[in-house]
Amino acid sequence: MHRTHTCGELNISDLGKEVTLAGWVQKSRDLGGMTFIDVRDRYGITQLVFNMEEDAVIGDQARKLAREYVIKVQGKVVERSNKNAKIPTGDIEIKVSSLEILNSAKLPPFLIEDETDGGEDLRMKYRYLDLRRNPVRNNLVLRHKMAQEIRKYLDSQNFLEVETPVLIKSTPEGARDFVVPSRMNPGEFYALPQSPQTFKQLLMVSGFDRYFQIVKCFRDEDLRADRQPEFTQIDCEMAFIEQEDILNLFEGLIRSLFKSVKGIDLNEVPRMVYADAMRLYGSDKPDTRFGMEFVELNDVLKGAGFPVFDNAELVVGINAKGCAEYTRKQLDELTDFVKRPQIGATGLVYLRCNADGSLKSSVDKFYGEEQLKAWAAAFNAEPGDLILVMAGAADKARKQLNELRLEMGSRLGLRDKNQFAPLWVIDFPLLEWDEESGRYHAMHHPFTSPKPEDIALLDTKPGEVRANAYDLVINGTEIGGGSIRIHDRALQSLMFKHLGFTEEEAQKQFGFLLDAFEFGAPPHGGIAFGFDRLVSIFAGLDSIRDVIAFPKNNSGRDVMIDSPSTISEEQLKELSIKTVS
Known part of the structure; x- marks a missing residue:
């Protein structure tokens, strides 16, 4: 073992112990006869002390250390004369008897400190260095803790975590797909999933009753602070339920998260119909703080x-x-x-x-x-x-x-980012008119069920049909959305018709789902939460980038690894893709 303890755990109760620490040099202070080094790992900072009079050789070694050198030290825990109440290890220091440089380091392009001098573009290029800073690392620790609490809650409610495919079929509804050429099927393409929507519905047909997945999804769309080309969803589906069951269960999830992660007891989450949200706030995701x-x-x-x-x-x-x-x-x-x-x-x-x-x-x-x-x-x-x-x-x-x-x-x-106002918005329109294409589009997706009392309006007043759909909004940000699904082939076919699909197009795109509905599909519905957005709300951040380990920039580029990038002519030829001259 390179270390017996981390740099964040030693305190006054450890006085006299011989310990081994390893980490990165945060800063050094040469006071002539004494040299002080702060060594850092993900757990904290511990001060090291080198006495030139007692050991000039090791003292000279210490003077040569620079920021971000990786070192290993052995020594005795002693009481610190000039205590630092701002850190957990501030009552002690390590009187070093042995120093080993595990790796030297170039001068970093920005300060690895909480208040850095690095701009966003520079920090994105050297993201592996940015991740050493406490604020960024703490965001990922928060993300980890929330993921664990989500799994714990859903497991307690009898949900099964099931993985669904990443290479799927491209569909025309929704945002643009990222497509992946198939080498073994020249001229044909997979798509990366915008959502596991159809697969989780098929799991309900399969009898899997309650499903969830913390899953990567992909959308080829214009970016902004709360969007990334790849993002993470808490994806859930339930069978034999009604809308009220889903709202109650997942309100329970949110309340559990606030209690376990932030120590906040949320009141009952209020509900507002879409029409009132638009009338009173001009938004389907009103900030009700x-x-x-x-x-x-x-x-x-x-x-x-x-x-x-x-x-x-x-x-x-x-x-x-x-x-x-x-x-x-x-x-x-x-x-x-x-x-x-x-x-x-x-x-x-x-x-x-x-x-x-x-x-x-x-x-x-x-x-x-x-x-x-x-x-x-x-x-x-x-x-x-x-x-x-x-x-x-x-x-x-x-x-x-x-x-x-x-x-x-x-x-x-x-x-106030420390105040939280969650809200359910319900009774969305099923369809919205698109002037450019001259037809109706599904406001959520084409598998959303209309309210039973509004089905008769599909043929006469499609714009007035309400959906069995719901969104969870926190502080003016849509955190999650879902709906009761269509589980009947005839109604799903009618929905496709109103969305402008011919029977042949519907069968080609979604025949597998329509066919499945003929083998005993239960009533079912679900919801998906934007996990990145949810973490950013908990962290008090405006952008989701700082809660993602390796995010893309506003142009969808990873400037650290320089991606996307070109590929060789040989690869293109294998994929039967011709270059554009």
């Missing part, structure tokens, strides 16, 4: 001769409480914020409810005092409040106001 709910103002503000409001499908606003003293500069900043291309608003209207009770709007010439009072009353506004209003096409205005609401929540300190 704070209020600022939408108020619709068509009846209050239309008809006064202000064209922006009179010509709008929807006039809607929020009450930013206590913000009436915002300066003109601050209001201009908010206007510029909503005008950004990614939000796309043309402007912003406001009403100040001044501390003296007077009212002042940015469109005073169109509204008299009584109208302004009605405007303020619609929000139950008090002196000191600031009303912010947007108008336009209904869906667009709601989405734009949602962005403004979140911005105001951040500015007012209402989005």
Whole structure:
């Protein structure tokens, strides 16, 4: 053994022990007659002391050590005169009698410390060095602990962990697939799974009752902070259940995680129908840590001769409480914020409810005092409040106001990362219209069951059909989603028809599933949680990259290993792939 103890476990009770430690040099301090070295491993830091007067040879060795050298030392645990209460080993140090350099190291391109001087691009290139830093390592320790707790909970609920294939069939619905050419079947391709969806349904047909898997999934889509081309799901499916069973069981999982990992007792998770989420927050994943709910103002503000409001499908606003003293500069900043291309608003209207009770709007010439009072009353506004209003096409205005609401929540300190507001959003639309393709698409996926009472609307009002679908949202982030599945061949075939599949296309793509339904498929449903997102919420991070050991950058590249990369002409030839000249 290279060590008898780790660098994080020795304390005052170990005084006098002869120990062997191994790790990386964190820093050194040469004080002439004495040299102090901090040695680090994943468990912590221990201070080493070298006395030149007692052993000049080993002291000279110590002076030659540089950051990140890998060393092994033997020595006696002694009490530290200058104690460090910030670390568990701060009461002791090791009086070194033997030093061995296991490996030297080049000067790292950035400091391996909690507060590093390395930018994100540099740290991604040298990710193996970044992983030595406590904040990044602690995120992966958290990830490990959460994975263990998830397995423990699901095992206690009689779930079986079953692995499903990684090389599967490409399907046209959803995001783009990553495809893999088959050498043994020239001109044909596998796809990497976006989800084990059909396989977990087949497991239900097989009688596997309760399945789960912490599984890698892949989507070839544009990236942002909460997306990676490969990501991890907590994938679950249950047979002989209804929606209520799934919500209760997996609410139990989330509450168990918060209790065991963070020591937080969550209250019962509230539920909100999709229609209310869009009406009150303009989002199907509302951040309910704070209020600022939408108020619709068509009846209050239309008809006064202000064209922006009179010509709008929807006039809607929020009450930013206590913000009436915002300066003109601050209001201009908010206007510029909503005008950004990614939000796309043309402007912003406001009403100040001044501390003296007077009212002042940015469109005073169109509204008299009584109208302004009605405007303020619609929000139950008090002196000191600031009303912010947007108008336009209904869906667009709601989405734009949602962005403004979140911005105001951040500015007012209402989005505390240490506060958690989980929410079930239920009763999603089954289908959504896509202007580009000129047809309906499944809002979740084509295997989602419509609510039984809405099935008759499929032929006449498909846009009004509700799904037996549900999402779990925490702090405005979608953490998981699922649905009760279709388990009847006739209904599944009808669903494919409404999604624009011919019978031949449906049979070619999903014939294996349709055929399976004819052999006694039980009622079943499930849910999948984004594990990376869930860990990032627990860690208080905005990006999922720092909870993944080796993530890709915003362009989908691994800059550490320089991937994706070209392959040789010989490999291309074996795969029957012609290069594009």
